[in-house]
Amino acid sequence: GESVGLHLPTLSVQEGDNSIINCAYSNSASDYFIWYKQESGKGPQFIIDIRSNMDKRQGQRVTVLLNKTVKHLSLQIAATQPGDSAVYFCAETDGSGYSTLTFGKGTMLLVSP
C-alpha cells in the first residue's frame, strides 16, 4: 500500500489494549477539532469531532478529550483491534467551517494480534 508519511510517531499496541493518541495544536482561535483515520491507499476517514465548548465526547469505542488550557487533544480507542491499524490525524479549524482544516503530522497506530 501507499505510505502516507515517513518518520511518523508510532504507537504499537496489542489487540484488546486501550490506545491513546495525542495531539498538540497551536491556534488558540481554533474551535472545532476532528480526528481522522487514514488507512494505506485511502483518504482520511472522519472518526469523531469536538467543539471547543466541550471537554470530552464519546463515540463507539472512541473518546476525544480536549484540554484548551494546554492546547492538547487526545483520542482514546478502547479494545483496540487489528483493523484500527492506520495513521491518525487530528485537525483543527477556527470555526469558518470544516473546509479549511489544519492537520497535525499524524501518528501511526500498529495493532498486533
Place this chain on the structure above:
Amino acid sequence: KAGVTQTPRYLIKTRGQQVTLSCSPISGHRSVSWYQQTPGQGLQFLFEYFSETQRNKGNFPGRFSGRQFSNSRSEMNVSTLELGDSALYLCASSLDVRGEQYFGPGTRLTVT
C-alpha cells in the same frame, strides 16, 4: 450513495509539464476542498470551492489553481511541475462550507 471519486488515481509527469486532476463530490455536496499530502509536510490545505467560487486558498504558489463546475465537480491544475510537487492530492466534499468533509482516495502524482 457513491463516495468522492478522483481521477486519475496515479499519474507520472516530468518537470515543466502541467497536470489536471479531477474530483467528483458526493451527490448533493456543493463544497469541494483540495489538500496536498507529502511525507515531509503532511496534509496541507490547497483551496476550497463552493457554488463555483473559490472561497479559501492555502499558502501555495500561483502554479496551483482550481475551479468548480455547475455540477459541483472540481478540477485542480498544477503548471510548470517541480519535483517537490510529487504528492498525494486529496479532494474532500461536504454538503456546505460548515459540513463534515468526506475524502476521496486521492491522486498520487509523481514528478520526475
